Amino acid sequence: xxxxxxxxxxxxxxxxxxxxxxxxxxxxxxxxxxxxxxxxxxxxxxxxxxxxxxxxxxxxxxxxxxxxxxxxxxxxxxxxxxxxxxxxxxxxxxx
Numbered sequence: 412x413x414x415x416x417x418x419x420x421x422x423x424x425x426x427x428x429x430x431x432x433x434x435x436x437x438x439x440x441x442x443x444x445x446x447x448x449x450x451x452x453x454x455x456x457x458x459x460x461x462x463x464x465x466x467x468x469x470x471x472x473x474x475x476x477x478x479x480x481x482x483x484x485x486x487x488x489x490x491x492x493x494x495x496x497x498x499x500x501x502x503x504x505x506x
Contacts, residue, residue, distance in 0.1 A: 412471075414494060415440045417464045421453045429484040436460060436490060438468060443499055454488035467492035
């Protein structure tokens with residue numbers, strides 16, 4: 412599981428049946444300091460997220476299959492929540 416920023420929408424005319432009636436969003440993983448990291452990827456939206464939202468992404472084998480009840484779903488990344496706020500306190504190293 413990780414946090415990401417929704418940076419766009421993916422549209423496809425021809426797709427696997429597991430993607431029918433599902434929104435595909437382009438996401439960019441975030442660091443703990445809310446900096447964009449890694450390469451963007453596509454995730455299936457489960458919660459109604461939109462561009463600019465910070466989201467919680469699940470990326471485990473069988474997660475989408477369990478949520479959507481689709482056998483052999485070729486879904487790797489699944490948006491499972493929208494983040495309202497993140498509070499992190501950083502402590503400076505003591506010398």
